[in-house]
Amino acid sequence: MKRFEHIRHKPPAPLANPRQLTLVCSALRNKVNLSRLVRLAGCSGLDKIIHCGAGKVDREIARDAVDVVHIETHRSLPPVLAWLREKGNKLIGLEQTTNSDCLYDFHFPQMTALVIGSEREGLSDEVLEMLDAVIEIPVYGRPYSHNVVTAATMAVYEYCRQFPDG
């Protein structure tokens, strides 16, 4: 008997509670990056992404997630961040900054709005000023920073690891 056999189309793991993680993205220049984030969100049990700017998604990349992840578009982030805070979310940015917390040691609040920067500029000063915490991922080589989706993937993974049941 084979020890490891493929399980194709394995049904998703159930969540005891709906995910209380909201992904909030600055204006991404690259449609591929947004589409990859949509697939990440779908696989992670999120039902929406907040995006600053037009939310064009490539179905080839996002797959079925295009049907389950709603993209809520806004012209700028500060008003929606203020609204998320009012609803009880902590605003957690992902960036290389002073006074950041290492993702390895960070305990996510269950109601987290994870705020992602754009490819080149990262998070704006205006957004940085609104945040409750900044998390940072150690980089051990070159280039000196992860791709924005790669970094978001690590942060979403860490959140799900801390809240495996939602």
Add this chain to the structure above:
Amino acid sequence: MKRFEHIRHKPPAPLANPRQLTLVCSALRNKVNLSRLVRLAGCSGLDKIIHCGAGKVDREIARDAVDVVHIETHRSLPPVLAWLREKGNKLIGLEQTTNSDCLYDFHFPQMTALVIGSEREGLSDEVLEMLDAVIEIPVYGRPYSHNVVTAATMAVYEYCRQFPDG
């Protein structure tokens, strides 16, 4: 004074020991996926990737990592996996299979060869039979599986979290 200020071009975190994680990739169809893995490897302090098949990399995606991550190409994986095992590595696959371990609970051996499947077929039966363990990442929604690079990103992150100093 601003609490969070950007740190641009932050120098990499030092490793006390060279990384003992080897990334081993089945033949990836998509040059973009391989290029993204190269950037992930570079940022994570790995100095090579083993790839089955031609290793064309897009510098726009992999960035500086093309200069520091060597791509070792092989015609098939089983011989190189046998060699890696002989050198003391545990062969850890990333796949949805029977008898898999959840990535959340898995303790990586320090000398790990992380074996990644191709986009459609995943890991071949021949490779699955050689593995010491299979790790699996919970999926909570649709689509029913993560993109191969997204999954690899989570596994590499988890390894680095467990061995933050190499």
